[in-house]
Amino acid sequence: MAEDGSPTPAAEPPRPHLPAGATMADFQRYIHDLEAFHGWLDVDLVHNCFLMGEEVGELFKAVRKVNRLFDEPEKGPAGATAERVAHVGEELVDVLNYLLAIANRLDIDVEAAFRAKNTANLARTWD
Numbered sequence: 333m334a335e336d337g338s339p340t341p342a343a344e345p346p347r348p349h350l351p352a353g354a355t356m357a358d359f360q361r362y363i364h365d366l367e368a369f370h371g372w373l374d375v376d377l378v379h380n381c382f383l384m385g386e387e388v389g390e391l392f393k394a395v396r397k398v399n400r401l402f403d404e405p406e407k408g409p410a411g412a413t414a415e416r417v418a419h420v421g422e423e424l425v426d427v428l429n430y431l432l433a434i435a436n437r438l439d440i441d442v443e444a445a446f447r448a449k450n451t452a453n454l455a456r457t458w459d
């Protein structure tokens with residue numbers, strides 16, 4: 333409570349910061365801080381999976397736009413223009429953000445999981 337008796341406003345969570353040369357742990361911490369900043373930490377695991385699925389759809393649409401699949405010819409030629417590629421990049425980040433949010437909810441160390449899984453994949457064969 334403030335000196336004048338008025339209620340003290342709740343402290344705003346710190347603005348997230350991602351340092352240059354960030355590690356994967358830094359990225360996971362950034363997403364935690366971003367969710368705290370926006371008040372999204374209570375969004376549960378399953379909802380984050382659904383939201384990531386929506387973003388995967390947006391990513392696929394952005395990739396489709398690169399190739400102009402199913403678009404009317406008058407909208408222009410297919411091709412990886414800088415604008416289209418930038419949009420794919422934006423949607424990749426949306427997917428990554430949810431992936432890290434999901435990992436955070438399960439206390440998964442993404443770097444350790446990445447290394448372990450890809451080490452296993454190196455020894456694996458696909459028929």
Ligand SMILES: [Mg+2]
Nearest residue numbers: 387390423426
């Ligand atoms: Mg998106």
